[in-house]
Amino acid sequence: MSKTPTLILQQLSIGYRGKNSHKTVAAGISGAICSGELTCLLGTNGVGKSTLLRTLSAFQPPLEGNILLQGKPLAKYKDKALSTLVSVVLTEKCDIRNMTVRELVGMGRSPYTGFWGRLSHEDLAVVDAAIDRVNIRPLAERMLHTLSDGERQKAMIAKALAQETPVIILDEPTAFLDFPSKVEIMQLLHRLTREAGKTIFLSTHDLELALQIADKIWLMDRNKGIVAGTPEDLALDGHLSGFFASKGIAFDMETGLFRITNNYRHAVRLAGHGYRYSLVRKALQRNEILANRHVESDICIETGEGFILCHPAAPPRPCASIEELLEALSAALD
Amino acid sequence: MRRPLKNTVLALAILLSVVLFMFLNIALGSVSIPLPAVWDILTGTGEAPANWTNIIWKSRFPQVLTALVAGAGLSISGLQMQTVFKNPLADPSVLGISSGASLGVALVVLMSGTIGGIALSQAGILGEVALTVAAIAGAMAVMALIVLASHKVKGNVTLLIIGVMIGYLANAIIGILKYFSVEEDVKAYVIWGLGSFSRVSGDQMGIFTSIMAVLIPLSMLSVKTLNLLLLGDGYARNLGLNIKRARILVILSAGVLTAIVTAYCGPIAFLGLAVPHLCRMVFQTSDHRVLMPASVLMGASLALMCNLLARMPGLEGALPVNSVTALIGAPIVASVLFRKRKSDLNE
Structure with a gap:
């Protein structure tokens, strides 16, 4: 594009x-x-x-x-x-009863329809295409007021698509949605810029x-x-x-x-790599402990098969979970 | 295709009820006329006593036509008000337009006795015309104020409050007028205020029905606008609707309908509020292309039913239409609402 x-x-x-x-x-x-x-x-x-x-x-x-x-x-x-x-998706939550998703999407055709707002065959085809594009075909005959926030947001986006405008402007389309729905909406919008060449703001x-x-x-x-x-x-x-x-x-x-920034109270050397390394690092950060492979300290944690806590005053202590490691570490640091 | 078919069947059923109630309204009354005679009179065949012919053509038939168009007009007006104000409690009287009509009538009825020295009830046909003109003038004056206000204020709620305030103001003036008027005049005004479909007679009925026959189809032209307004101002505007103009046009349409009906029948309560709700529930849609004609039919049917009940044998003249509309309508709407809530939960 x-x-x-x-x-x-x-x-x-x-x-x-x-x-x-x-x-x-x-x-x-x-x-x-x-x-x-x-x-x-x-x-x-x-x-x-x-x-x-x-x-x-x-x-x-x-x-x-x-x-x-x-x-x-x-x-x-x-x-x-x-x-x-230009079509819009607004934050105002419209509380419309007794209107199906298909009818709402059909409203997007208003600029093209005649005096009575009757949808022609071409209009109906555009409406169907818009519904398919946002993947809400199973919801098409459902009443708007029975939809979840995320589903309604998708219906509103389908309405904007049915309007067939080069520009779509959306005001906080992901507000009030759960995380998977947020991702889905954003990916959907991203896809529209690629597939349909839309300008999305x-x-x-x-x-x-x-x-x-x-x-x-x-x-x-x-x-x-x-x-x-x-x-x-x-x-x-x-x-x-x-x-x-x-x-x-x-x-x-x-x-x-x-x-989120943390104020570190301790610094611990962390050895290893990959996601196990990152996860331990994240857990320690939350507990106000700076941990990475560049830190110089007596205490050392090795992440490999398991988690091993090395302390100069004690034998290496293998831990099965990060929870166990955190407990052992806090005992060692005190 | 399922829905259009279902809608057609429902519409036909309501139409059937309209025809049935029309016939019952003509056939039943305090003077009992046997059905074959009624049929003969309606079809113009056979020999029927002249007084029966008179009762049917001069009294019952005008009443049927009046109830028919008044019910239809008020229902459309209510539907338009509810949509334009996005308020389920809005009805034709919400903007104070019917209060304006009442004020006009009150001024004529109550002042003519006090200042002119003639009780209007003695003025006959001239009095009737004076009442109608006064009601229309009062309603139009209020509507002019509302339209003026709608130019100035942005929000719907503000406009609604202004309308309600104008209503209070009109009622306050009516109260003062009543306080200083003679008893017979007050009674005449109160009777006007109870509303009736039987007041319109002869020539006036011709004028009333022909005005409504123009206004009702005209108001139908607002369906696309109303559908867009459902989405809220932002979306409607984005879809190319001029909100300000649309709002004024719809208010004008609803206001004129209310003004005319109130002028001829007095303030008829409840129909305008209840019928749109009934239609939405029965037809399960918010599409005004369906709701508008549905409201016309449903409003006509309900008005005829109320008129029938108001003059059930034994009750002749005893029950004002206004009370019947509320007595019958309120339980109907409440029961439909309750059933609706349950089906909502099941969805």
Whole structure:
């Protein structure tokens, strides 16, 4: 898929117009969102993520600056034309009773249907394709109010697909979902950028997931504005650690992910490799013990077949589980 | 294909009940007319006493038509209000439009006696027309206020509260008027307030039914808009709907329907609230392409049934329609709601 910028932001100021004064939420936003890419907007609560999404969806006008959608200013589009170019999945949980998933997805065809909203054969085919694309065929005849949050979110995404827009904007599509559903939704969206060449822009608080799946990350900060790039570039130039690293959160360069920081009380040499090594390291970190193969210490743990605790004052102690190892270690350290 | 077929069968069943209730309304009454004679009069064959012909064509038939279109109109109005305000408790009276009509009538009824020195009840046909005009004027005045307000305020809830406040205001003024009026006028007003399908007669019925015959099909044009509004403002807007315009159009449509029906029949409670719920439950859908015609049929059927019960033999003139609609409707809706809850759990 070719990657062309579909949405271009030029010196954008977003916020709310008051009678006498404007309330600017964020200013000086510039950047481009490309087709065939999944772009995730990250930022703390209240930084203006939703306002930015609302502005890009043309729900509210920008205070200053321009938004170009496929080269034409967003404000120049008519409501009707816009509805075939940008579709949204919102956080507002719509409590609709007595509507089937298929009917909801069918609503996505509204911009194309006539006066009564009757679906033609082509419309029905598009609806079916959208339902299949998000893998909810078994749910198609179910009532919306009987679905779980994750299933409903998928139905909403299917609605956006039925709208057949090149751009899809989603406001926290993974909020309130359990972890497998979060992953499923993100992978689904990622797949759509690849298979259908969609431009997908979403806001999320699921940092780890975004860092693993997103093609581009937009970091939004009250002071620094917006910084955009691939997750890896942002990691390399220190933006990621700068953004979120604060009390208790550190950016782990080795994994490219965030982790909780610990204040270490002890340091222990850890020998071995592979996942058994990493898991012991993780368990010890949680117990405020820094452990890796570069630490110099009297006490040493070897991970191989089992876990062996070596202490200069005692014979090597083999442990069957990490739990047993932790107990033995805490006794040795006291 | 299962659902459309099921819907057609259900719609036909309700239509059948409408026809049945129409016939019963014509056949039954305080003056008992034997069925063959009723049939002869309706078909225009055979010889029937002139007074029977008069009762059927001048009294019962207008009542049937009035109940039919009033029930249908109020139900559509209720459905539109519930959808546009996303509030299951919304009904035609929620925006104070029927209170506006009441205020108009109260002004005419109560002031004419006090200021003009003539009791309106003695004014005959002229009085009837005056009441209708006053009710429409009052309702339209309130609606103008609401539409004006809907330009200014953003939220649905705010608009709803403004409507309710206007209703309270109208009722307060009515209360003051009542307090300073003579007893007969107050009684005349109270009787108007009980609602009736039998008030519309002769020429007026022609005007009423033809206005409704235009308004009801017109209001059907809002189905796609209403379906989109179901999704919530954000989604509806994203699908190309101009929310502000849609909201005003739907409120106007529902408001005019309410205003006209209230002007001719008095404030009929409950039908507008109950019928849309019944339709949603019976047809198991929120698609207004189904709900709109369903509400027309169901509203007509229920109004006819209530009218029938209101003048059951022995009760002639004793029960106001307004009480019957609530007495009959409330248990029906409650029972359907309870059953619904159970089936929800089983899903």
